[in-house]
Amino acid sequence: MGTVWHCQAVTSANIAGAVRQGSLRELNLAVVLGRIATADRPPSRAAIAADTGLTRATVSAVVDDLIAGRLVAEVDPEPRTGAGRPARGLRLAADGPAGLGLEINVDYLAACVVDLAGAVRHHEVRRADLRPLSPTEALARLVELAGRARAAADRLGLTLAGATLAVPGLVDAHGLVRLAPNLGWRDVDVPALLAGHPPLTGTVDGVPALTVDNEANLAALGELHAVPGTASFLHVSGEIGIGAGIVLDGALFRGARGWSGELGHVPVDPAGPRCRCGGRGCLETYAGQEAILGAAGLAGADLPADTAARRLADLASAGDPQARAALHAAGTALGVAVAGVVNLLDLDTVVLGGGYATLAPWLRPPVATELTARVLTAAWSPVSVRAAALGPESAVVGGAGAVVRRIVARPSGWLGRRE
Amino acid sequence: MGTVWHCQAVTSANIAGAVRQGSLRELNLAVVLGRIATADRPPSRAAIAADTGLTRATVSAVVDDLIAGRLVAEVDPEPRTGAGRPARGLRLAADGPAGLGLEINVDYLAACVVDLAGAVRHHEVRRADLRPLSPTEALARLVELAGRARAAADRLGLTLAGATLAVPGLVDAHGLVRLAPNLGWRDVDVPALLAGHPPLTGTVDGVPALTVDNEANLAALGELHAVPGTASFLHVSGEIGIGAGIVLDGALFRGARGWSGELGHVPVDPAGPRCRCGGRGCLETYAGQEAILGAAGLAGADLPADTAARRLADLASAGDPQARAALHAAGTALGVAVAGVVNLLDLDTVVLGGGYATLAPWLRPPVATELTARVLTAAWSPVSVRAAALGPESAVVGGAGAVVRRIVARPSGWLGRRE
DNA sequence: CCCATTTAATTCAACCACTGAACAAATAGT
DNA sequence: ACTATTTGTTCAGTGGTTGAATTAAATGGG
Known part of the structure; x- marks a missing residue:
């Protein structure tokens, strides 16, 4: 690339x-x-x-x-001991360049500012059902949030050096949103629609000021940012669909064309139920939000992801047997799919993120069971499964973090920006 | 993105x-x-x-x-047109450093010499059933082959700059063969056993003269070497087991601990037949050599990989319905597993290698069918499935090529070697 | 046939950034 | 106060790139 x-x-x-x-x-x-x-x-x-x-x-x-x-x-x-x-x-620096993270999701908009050191200095979430809105309307509201974030950055003495927008969908290399099914977007050219809104347009030393990326990818980066220890892991985002961010050696792996991470359509049972993608028995038909809610007896609720996860978690911790069975079945299917990934890529850590973070207490045991049974190398190097450290903010923070990370990785771009 | x-x-x-x-x-x-x-x-x-x-x-x-x-x-x-x-x-250079590739497999030993430009300058295969031999005996025969390769290199004016040994098993970072089930090896310390055999011992400017690696990984490198165009692909080696080499951006991906590529144990049907790994419904139970031979009515033949593939291909091209059905079933299972991989990693090319190269005419259609049906992005960017360009020599050539590739990537090591 | 034109490769002084050693600064211990 | 010790800076020296001028070797036009 x-x-x-x-x-x-x-x-x-x-x-x-x-x-x-x-x-x-x-x-x-x-x-x-x-x-x-x-x-x-x-x-x-x-x-x-x-x-x-x-x-x-x-x-x-x-x-x-x-x-x-x-x-x-x-x-x-x-204070140090010894002579010298x-x-x-x-x-x-806590007052130098900073990154702006933005997110459009089904039921909320979010913005945050992260400084060079990685501290979140500003964070705002605005709940609203975005589905009835056109892309233009949705982006107009986003621009408002971005404006307030910019003002906050100014007050803090920070200079925004770029922005990253997280979108729940497939994004191509130019920021074109090819498909965001849950938003109802198709071929939305975000950079073009945002043209003319200062912090989000133009280029900064050859780099576009705004980068658009898939939510699951950015959530994985957010996790990397929050827990810097682990360099290679699979971050699974359980939302309405199921996305995965693959972090290898501290860098996000994007695939040949940038569309990696479609874990939701990994086959779990080739003869299983038909999936909206056209295949059969995809993971999503077992462990997608709709499938879990249906199995738990909450079909047709049409809830936003975090509310759905919250309600399931409440039911499960209250001991509801149907909810627990639903989560166990979903966790088993997830474990089967993830076992394949781990066998293939030899990862040592699996992070349950997005809605799965909330449900981790019930999902983790069956996932771990399947991994132990199916991963060839599990015997001599076990795979750890844990909940995401950041909750739903993962993607915004990850996006903002990606901006500052780029500066740290190549400071000459920032230093030479005035010329 | x-x-x-x-x-x-x-x-x-x-x-x-x-x-x-x-x-x-x-x-x-x-x-x-x-x-x-x-x-x-x-x-x-x-x-x-x-x-x-x-x-x-x-x-x-x-x-x-x-x-x-x-x-x-x-x-x-x-000859060029125009002035100047x-x-x-x-x-x-065709007379500078060269790489030595070695391979130990179930039914043959092989050695080859590849020059800087990637040309195979020497190649020798010696058929023999290696299974009854101890690792020490097998390696002794390998040393003979290596000696002849060295002599050939000398005659050609080439200097061997290192060697790579391909083994059908799990190899750790120090060249220890943890497990090579089909050879019957377990925890064989190859570098230690080869100590004292000049071209295969010691270090060359900090890099061990001999590198030991998994056969499937090296076969993928061989394919990269033979068809330099494609930078990212999945190379599937169908032998007794099923291994995969993952090439991303022109580099082999080895996983967090170097044990990536265990495609054979990716689950295809979680309720399928029990596999020797302890799991259920692994790909190997559908598309491993034993499974295909069994389904084709050749059970218990206990053939070496290429012979088995050859015999199956003969039957299939003669129109044998049982063989064709067996290959179709195997191809379908393979397609399901590979679809999962492609969804996750977004690769645009799948290479059928090892024994599968011979069987590609019958395996390719069902694999392609499953990919088209199950890969989310297949609609707007199709996945190509092709047979490996190099046949069974892939691994030796890939190993030798890896040596010279390292020199090309970091020539200073070779240039400064005398000091 | 000779000479202008064109492209390739080399030479050489200038310059940029790192090196190594010497030096100045700042503290602890005696 | 004096020494030992560690940090940070200054400065001549050097390796390697830069850019322009020069040499080398071909084509083509008059």
Whole structure:
């Protein structure tokens, strides 16, 4: 996919771009900023030099650039034992660039602002049934939210460096929403419709200010952001459909054309019930929201995802046998599908997100059972199954986080933006 | 998604190494060599400069290093129209470093030598039933083959820069064969057993001279090598078991622990027949060699993979209805499993390899049918299904190719090897 | 046939960014 | 106060790219 910095595959084949003179500094800016971002306590220049193998002189020069560009700030030295000149700690600036995350979903709109360090500095959710609205109307309301987020960022001294919009549907490489069935959208050109709304239009140093992405993908990124420990996992978003975000080595895997993650249509039983996709026995017909609600005796409720999950969870914790059986059946089907994925990709962690996060107490046991039974390598390296750390905010936060993550990965773009 | 670039994680691999002074040249060596390797006709220095954005001066300097290190050779200018001094073409050297590929399988041993340009310069297959032999005995025979390959390389003026051994089983990161069920191997430490056999022991500039890898993985690499066009595909190896090699963006995906590709145990029907892995209804119970032979009325034949495939193909082309039905059923099951994979990973190509390559004429239709029916994005971007270009040699050639590919990706290692 | 034109490759001074060592700054211990 | 110790900066030195000028080798027109 790409130009200079594409998502790197397992082999570090850096043959993408030529290395010009200035690339050296460009790369070292990224190296040093990366260390500052991933360190658990503010590191000193000397510590970074020791870690990276660069000279202290080089690190100092690089850090000067980063501070001048408002990406890094110095903090007072933390009390330390032993002799020697005290180190000045370095951390990501809390008043530099920030990312704007936006989300359009079936029953709410959301916006949030995340600073370089990953802290959520502003967050607003507005509930409303979006289905009766046209894309233009829905986006108009989104622009309002974005405006308020921008104002909040200004008050906080933050500069919005880009925005990411999460949509529950298939999005192509240009931000065109090919299909968002639950919103009733088809071929909606979001960037074109938003043209003229300042924070969401144009390009920032060659990068479009607004990126549109699938909700499940961004939710997976949000989880990566919230729990930085695990580098490879499968994030399953249980909503009306079932999406999966695949994170490999700390990077989202998007597939050959960017439409990876359609876990909902992985076959569970080839002779099973007919699915709206045309296949038979897809996971969605067993563990989709409609299927679970139907099995639990709540058919036809037509609830938004989180309400449905909440109600199921209430019933299950009250001991309702039908609800529990429904969840057990769904968890088993989910386990079968996920076992196939884990066998194929050899992942060690499965995260239950979206509506499944709420239902995790009842879904986890059957999922884990199937994984233990069906995953070939489960015997000597067990697969862990856990609920998502962030709840439904995962996608907005993940989207905003993706913006700042891009800056951290390639700070030269931000530093050279004025020229 | 949005656009061309990918959201990169902070923990991504390319911030791992600091960029020191010499890295500049190191990277540009890789960039220039990469262009020479991937160009369809020998490019000139000027063309490389124009392509990469480097100066002609820099390209000349880099090319001088590459020629001095016997990685690149000049060829006579090809007749060209128009005025101007004729360009001197550059191509990968045919007398520089080469890769040694080795394979141990149930019924044969193989060795081959591949030069930098990817040409197979030596190839030897020795048929023998390996199952009654101990690992030590089997490896002793392999060492003989390797010795002859080395002699052949010497005669051709090639220097072996490393070796890769393909094994039909699970291999860990250190070359330990955890389990090779069809060979009857368990926890066989191949590098230790080969210690003392010169081309297969020790390290070459930090990289072990011998790499051991799963046969299915290497077969996928061989296919990538043979048909360089497709960058992302699923390579399915139908042998006694069913393995898959996943190639994403031109690189093999190995999973979190290196055990990806267990397609044989992806569930096809959760209530299906019990599988030797402990699960139920795994793909292997429908499309494994034993299952197909049984359904075709050849149960208990205990044939080596390619013989079995050959005999089935003969029966099917003779019109035998039982064989055809067996292949159709296997293809359908395979299609169901692969549809799940394609939905999840969004791949656009599926390659039928190993024994399946021979059976492709009968397997392809049902596989394609299932994919069309079950893959969500099939409507607007069809998935192509084809037989492997290389037959059973895929794995040896892929292994040897992996050695030279590593040199092309990081030529500085080879160039600096003497010091 | 000679010379202008064109494209390829090399040479060389300039420059950018890293290197290594020396030095200044700031603290703890004696 | 003095030394040991660690941090951060300054500065000459160097590797490698840059850009322009130069040489090399062909075509084509007069």
